[in-house]
Amino acid sequence: MESPIHCFQAALKRRKVDAFLVTQPENRRYLSGFTATDMNISESSGSLLILSGDPPFLLTDFRYQQQALADTKGFEICIYKKGLLDLLKTELPRLGIKRLAFEGHYLLFQTARKLQELADMLAIELIPITGLIEKQRTCKDPGELALIRRAVRLNEEVFIEVFKSLRPGMTERQVAIRIETLMRERGASGPSFETIVAAGPNGALPHAVPGDRPLVEGEPIVIDMGLVLDGYCSDMTRTVVLGRIAQKTRKLFRLVRKAQLAGIKAIRPGRTGLEVDMAARRIITEAGYGEAFGHGLGHGVGLAVHEAPSLSFRNRKQLKPGMVVTVEPGIYLPGWGGIRLENMVVVTPEGCELLNSDTTFLDI
């Protein structure tokens, strides 16, 4: 199998681009293996300069030099002292770059403006390109799938352990801290997003922040959790109840579960994200809860926890084998709470395969 970097270099040749400046952190890791993370877009740990031929370059500062050398293979590491643009000023002419592409979706306006000034000075044509590496990243190779499976498995392990320890009176925050601590103790670099533990009415907020609300018997508790293991993400939601399950909860739970299974059944190569979303949404809409399911059905997962493709009305492109997506319908009723169920699947030539192995659903 061709390596990501060679596949990408071939794409550059086809587009007659001399070099591509990679600033997006997951794209950087995907192409280079460089494991450093960025604190935010203004505090980058490095960029790649990929030419259509070898060697590719990793541009970083002295703080990351050792890590860059240890993580990458075949890359030439260039250290800048006065920032990326200052280094590019000498490197671009030296390498004979005439057409330079950059990631328009991951470069700040201000940086792009300075880069444009530099390009003008050096008579270089600057080309914004969006989503090219992201598109390559959507289809996972076997090595990536193995890492995603491990991340999913660890996530389930942590969930099961924490689930067993849930007791009325524990606060949402305590549960979330327990989950994130356990993730890290078991080898994850951290959660892939801020863990959601939303008890009772808080479950009506799809992005609830865990607070001081205690778990109460009989109330649905939405737990949405994911972790990063060796760079790859998992994402899973369970809705659980301590004690007796009320009739309404049971009914809504079954409805969401039915929608989830319909969504999973609809996934196969050739289907669009919109079609899969509709297959699950129809179940909820026909039961009269269409308005209460206010988000898309799912999203891709890989080096980023939210990546292409999405399963929503916004995505009219066809699914392909190797894509990994979540399937996470939900029903949110202000004042009452919410039910969300989320599993991950990988698209196969014939349909899809469930990546979650557990059966940690309410037994109802």
Next chain:
Amino acid sequence: MESPIHCFQAALKRRKVDAFLVTQPENRRYLSGFTATDMNISESSGSLLILSGDPPFLLTDFRYQQQALADTKGFEICIYKKGLLDLLKTELPRLGIKRLAFEGHYLLFQTARKLQELADMLAIELIPITGLIEKQRTCKDPGELALIRRAVRLNEEVFIEVFKSLRPGMTERQVAIRIETLMRERGASGPSFETIVAAGPNGALPHAVPGDRPLVEGEPIVIDMGLVLDGYCSDMTRTVVLGRIAQKTRKLFRLVRKAQLAGIKAIRPGRTGLEVDMAARRIITEAGYGEAFGHGLGHGVGLAVHEAPSLSFRNRKQLKPGMVVTVEPGIYLPGWGGIRLENMVVVTPEGCELLNSDTTFLDI
């Protein structure tokens, strides 16, 4: 005292700007009190549209509606369904905006381009402005200082507790997990950056990632930790040794401490960041370790853990009362390890006040 938002509105009037689009997350919180955080620059939880008169607007999507209402006072909350730009298309003309400013340092190239197209269509003049709110944020008011003091105090509490539990054989990762768990258990929303625990030779990397290296008696261990409490950050570094302290460690430790005290002594209104950096750096350089201190002396801390002003050769502007900065000289020797000591101070009319209260330094 004038509120941040009114002070900012006055600045807009002076610049004859009709409205300012605030996308930077800490600036958004500073002006509005909206506590939502962004997963990354591509997944925003909302933006502000500040006019020179009231009311200011908070633009967000349905997921954050409840939180927006709960967190803000005097703001009009506008919910977008198809994204920010789609909402602006109707709101900008409705509000009679002719000159719109945006944050050139926190808007993606691609978004800025679409915003420009929209502005052209609506005959609106678009003005990139950089660092205006950040500049206002550098001088903390008494309420902010109180929050920073709390964050510093909690950070010390956590450090002391973890420090007492350190034993040879514990891994860097275990210590880091313990620190971050305790932070959250004590009320922090999380660490303000990834905790650094760097044992022995790993201490030579200023940005070391905690790994499986065990703590060993006699080796210096660099612990750099900070937390976020009610939105405000702390940042502190200690270098500790388990067991007997070698002569070399003692010598370098004393040198770094001397440099830190010289830096703190140099801080007062009117001094530039460069001058303060030099005051500390001189000590280390004169002792022959200038090359081993490869970063600036410090940085501002507030809603962001790294913000203006910096104490480094890059900052030739004068310090002012109310600014909060770290003072963190270090010596890094590849193969051996590192020593870094970091405290936070607030600039006062006469000089500066140490925000750290503990004396958790090696007693040497």
